[in-house]
Amino acid sequence: MSDRRQTQPSAPFKENTAMRFGLNLAPQHRVYAGFAIYSFAMGNIFPRLPDIKRAMDIEDGTLGLSLIGTPIGTLIALTLAAPLLERVGFRRALLGLVPLIATAYALAVHAPGPLALFLMLLPVGLMIGSVEIVLNVEADRTEFLLGRRIMNRAHSFWSIGFFGAGLFGGALAHLGLSPQLHLALVVPMVGLSMMVFLGGYEPAPARHAGSGDAPPMFARPTLPILVLVAVTLSAMLLEGASIDWSAIYMRTVFDTGPFVAGFTVALFAFSQATTRFFADSFVDRHSPSGVARVLLATMAAGVLLVFLSPAPFFSLLGFALLGIGTSAIFPLAISAAAQRTDRSAAINVAALSQISFVAFLLGPPLLGFVSDHWGIRSAFGIGIPFIALSLLTAGSLGRRPAKSAAPANEAADPARARALAPASKA
Secondary structure: OOOHHHHOOHHHHHHHHHOOOOOOOOHHHHHHHHHHHHHHHHHOOHHHHHHHHHHHOOOHHHHHHHHOHHHHHHHHHHHHHHHHHHHHOHHHHHHHHHHHHHHHHHHHOOOOOHHHHHHHHHHHHHHHHHHHHHHHHHHHHHHHHHOOOOHHHHHHHHHHHHHHHHHHHHHHHHOOOOHHHHHHHHHHHHHHHHHHHHOOOOOOOOOOOOOOOOOOOOOOOOHHHHHHHHHHHHHHHHHHHHHHHHHHHHHHHOOOOHHHHHHHHHHHHHHHHHHHHHHHHHHHHOOHHHHHHHHHHHHHHHHHHHHHOOOHHHHHHHHHHHHHHOOOHHHHHHHHHHOOOOOOHHHHHHHHHHHHHHHHHHHHHHHHHHHHHHOHHHHHHOOHHHHHHHHHHHHHHOOOOOOOOOOHHHOOOHHHHHHOOOOOOO
16 A cells, blocks of 8 residues: 555554554564454354244345445445555554444344345345455565565454354354344344454555556556456365355255354364465465465365265365365465555555455355256365466466565664564464
């Protein structure tokens, strides 16, 4: 991000120091906490989708159409929110929006019908898109401050948060708590977590000093960004499908109980989190494109298992492989976009995210119509052509390990020194 406020941080630093509260954590640990709390805030609704579908007495396609409210709001935010976030400031945006996401979901589950659910999910999408920009840009800047990769590990904490949401949601569904009470309990949990872990958050300075020109209102994707979008499509589509439809898949195909359905969401997130946690070291030793191709092959194996599975165990194994396969593709593309110097990191991240993230959110609802006509197994099987496209374009991620260390002349930057002051060890 090239805003002068980010390259001249003395005033924001004084303001943020005065507002400090909560635990004193290292910069990367605050990034990890932000990803985890954010995903927990948005993840609790997904284990309850079977209950919401049954309460409204609707088909998969109608539920999918209702869920499109979130990606529409997300697309608007990813397209237009970057300059507003620069004016408001990352700290205010993050501390305010994450608890609001939990609150908006808690209100949305009171929707009496699919149209009301669609309308109530629109503001959720606006907030999700804004938080995506903040956290991904902040992760890239923190990589630059530390001189080593943390992007995949940061996204592993997103998956850890989703894993916790899957287990928590599955357990409360098994105990018979309504989705309304369940989501209401999430709100104070998220608010307290933000106070404890993000109360002292200070935005990192920009990776590259810019000219200070105002960013455009529309984050137009350039040709290199569109190629990165092609890389991410399969991972985003199948990640969203696994999160949205895995619980319904298990209850529809195998008639499992609510806990097993929720556990399936958690298992996907757990395998994704574990892979993301260790992915950065593999990328540093090999190359982004090489690691991506291995993950895409694993993703293809997971799709085939889910599509052909004769028993719940094989489906669980398939979703675990899908978690591994989808783990690092998007974080690698985010790093590649943020490190481009043609525009500010925030604009390139928003341009990539506004298309890729919509595949994550818009694709799965549309797969509901595939499920209605050809069965829910087919909703996963159509991911194979997208995996082939990602394999063809994976070379755009880079053929050699990328260096995230700061240049020598950046080491003495006072903003850098202040941001690294709390600690720098993982």
